Amino acid sequence: MEGRGRCFTAALKNPLPQSFYLKDDTIAIAKSLLGKVLLVRGEDGIWAGGWITEVEAYNGAQDKACHAYGYKRTQRNQAMFKRGGCAYVYLCYGMYYMLNVVTNEVDEPHAILIRAIEPCWGIEAMMQRRKQKKVSPQLTAGPGRVTQALGITKQHNEAPLWGPDIVISAKGALKVEEVVTTPRIGVHYAKEDALLPYRFYIKNNAFVSKPLYPKY
DNA sequence: TTCCCGATTTACT
DNA sequence: GTAAATCGGGAAA
Numbered sequence: 001m002e003g004r005g006r007c008f009t010a011a012l013k014n015p016l017p018q019s020f021y022l023k024d025d026t027i028a029i030a031k032s033l034l035g036k037v038l039l040v041r042g043e044d045g046i047w048a049g050g051w052i053t054e055v056e057a058y059n060g061a062q063d064k065a066c067h068a069y070g071y072k073r074t075q076r077n078q079a080m081f082k083r084g085g086c087a088y089v090y091l092c093y094g095m096y097y098m099l100n101v102v103t104n105e106v107d108e109p110h111a112i113l114i115r116a117i118e119p120c121w122g123i124e125a126m127m128q129r130r131k132q133k134k135v136s137p138q139l140t141a142g143p144g145r146v147t148q149a150l151g152i153t154k155q156h157n158e159a160p161l162w163g164p165d166i167v168i169s170a171k172g173a174l175k176v177e178e179v180v181t182t183p184r185i186g187v188h189y190a191k192e193d194a195l196l197p198y199r200f201y202i203k204n205n206a207f208v209s210k211p212l213y214p215k216y
Numbered sequence: 217t218t219c220c221c222g223a224t225t226t227a228c229t
Numbered sequence: 230g231t232a233a234a235t236c237g238g239g240a241a242a
Contacts, residue, residue, distance in 0.1 A: 056223070065223070067238095074238065093224050094235035100223090113223060144224050186223050212225080 007172035008047075008121050011037040014171045015162035021084030021103045026110040029103050030057040031200050035174035038117055039167040042129070042151020048122025049150065049167075050140065051174045054115040054201035054208045056184045058100070060108055065190035068109030079158045080109035087166055089147070089157040096144030099152050101161065101168070115185075115199070116141040118174070118207040119149070126150070142209040178203040185211045 016036070023029060039049035058066040067077040067090075079088040080102055088100035088111050100111040117140045119126055126132075126149040132139050140149045147153075161168045182199045201208045 058223075067223085072239095076238065090223090091236070093222060094237070096224050098223060115223085142224070148225095184223070189222075 007037075008039070010171040011049075011169035012039060012047075012163070012167055015167045015169050018083070018085040018162070021101065021161070022105060024104060024108070026057045026059050026103045026112060027198065029101075030055045030112045030198070031179055033101065033112060033114075033168070034179060034200060034202050035176040037120075037167075037169045037172050038114065038150075039121065039169070040150040040152055040156070041165045042125065043153055043155060044125075044151060046122060046125045046151065048119075048125045050117040050120040050207075052114060052116075052168075053118050053205045054141070054199070056113040056115055056200075057198040058111045058113065059196075059198065060104065060110040063190075063196070064193040065184060065187040065196075066109065066111070071107075071109065077109065080111050081107050082158065084110070085161050087156050087159045087161065089152060089154055091154065092144070097147040097152050097154065098143050099147050099150075099156070113143055114146055115143045116201070116207050116209050117146055117149075118205060137207050137209075141207045145209075174202070176202055185209070 033052050036052050041047050061071045068080045083106045084103040086102050088102050092098050099114045102111050104110040119140050130149050159166045180203045181197045183195050184199045187194045
């Protein structure tokens with residue numbers, strides 16, 4: 001991995017431990033993921049990544065917006081029932097993959113959706129995958145854009161977050177000055193739970209998604 | 217088996 | 230502002 005600087009290697013070799021994901025407080029884990037380094041080896045074998053700038057918490061069986069509401073198990077959501085520290089990847093709208101971080105203990109189906117990153121490593125690969133000519137928020141701001149830029153597909157489902165294909169690390173992380181909290185995007189079907197303040201992003205960071213249809 | 221709809225994005229009119 | 234792309238989950242028939 002030439003030409004990516006010391007931070008890339010340091011992050012790759014120092015992933016967050018599994019214990020980071022096991023606490024019974026997915027909201028707190030979601031906020032603390034902001035600024036952390038996310039690195040992914042795409043299907044083509046090329047590494048790319050950057051800093052996590054926007055996330056949403058899906059707070060387990062009592063959260064109506066969560067795929068595992070009421071402990072409902074399906075083929076799709078089985079990754080959420082695993083012990084925290086692996087990826088939950090699923091196909092949305094038949095064409096975009098969503099990347100989630102699974103948290104909490106076995107059979108407690110919590111997850112955190114990665115909605116945006118600030119690109120840092122493998123930018124050429126990301127622009128090629130996204131068919132973009134320059135770096136802009138369109139490259140990686142939005143959950144479908146993140147997975148497309150990083151080369152994530154369903155083959156990353158249930159992948160551990162300490163490698164070999166996905167790594168989340170505090171090494172080289174951004175210092176986060178201020179966090180903005182809002183309701184989640186696109187979960188109107190969850191009725192009263194749609195208003196829960198479970199979306200978090202880094203204030204004043206350009207690489208944050210803008211809701212197409214603002215509802216609040 | 218049929219049907220509706222989604223944790224989205226993009227390209228139109 | 231609105232619609233199309235595209236497919237798997239889950240409820241209904």
